[in-house]
Amino acid sequence: MGILGGVARKSNFFEKIILIVGLGIILLGLHFINSVYSKGLTDLWGLVQSVFLWLILIVLVVQLATEEDVKEELSIIMKQQIDEMKLIKEEIQIMKEEYKTIRQINTDQHTELRMIRKELETHKYK
Numbered sequence: 001m002g003i004l005g006g007v008a009r010k011s012n013f014f015e016k017i018i019l020i021v022g023l024g025i026i027l028l029g030l031h032f033i034n035s036v037y038s039k040g041l042t043d044l045w046g047l048v049q050s051v052f053l054w055l056i057l058i059v060l061v062v063q064l065a066t067e068e069d070v071k072e073e074l075s076i077i078m079k080q081q082i083d084e085m086k087l088i089k090e091e092i093q094i095m096k097e098e099y100k101t102i103r104q105i106n107t108d109q110h111t112e113l114r115m116i117r118k119e120l121e122t123h124k125y126k
Contacts, residue, residue, distance in 0.1 A: 012072070014068060015065060015069070018061065018064055018068065019065070021061065022058070022061040022065065025057050025061055026058060029050075029054035029057065029058070030054075032050060032054070033050055033051055033054060036050060
């Protein structure tokens with residue numbers, strides 16, 4: 001179970017099945033290797049093969065569980081990134097509206113200054 005952003009992720013049904021299958025493989029592999037070894041077979045190469053095949057199965061089950069966990073955490077990260085992108089988009093929209101308002105205020109101020117200049121010029125020459 002991974003922890004991401006302070007929230008503990010719960011294991012899903014697939015991960016629980018992987019755990020049960022993995023434990024079954026471990027127990028079955030131990031049983032088969034033990035039975036081959038206890039029978040005292042002189043062919044040690046078969047024992048070595050069974051041990052390595054059993055270890056490969058364990059590694060594959062662990063890798064499968066790890067990939068599933070990574071997939072789950074990546075989906076959480078993607079959802080967080082999508083939420084952040086939406087917030088950024090909203091912030092950009094707000095900034096655009098503020099920029100339009102500031103431009104309008106500047107235009108209004110410029111117009112007002114022209115009117116004041118004209119008014120001053122007309123009073124200056126009287």
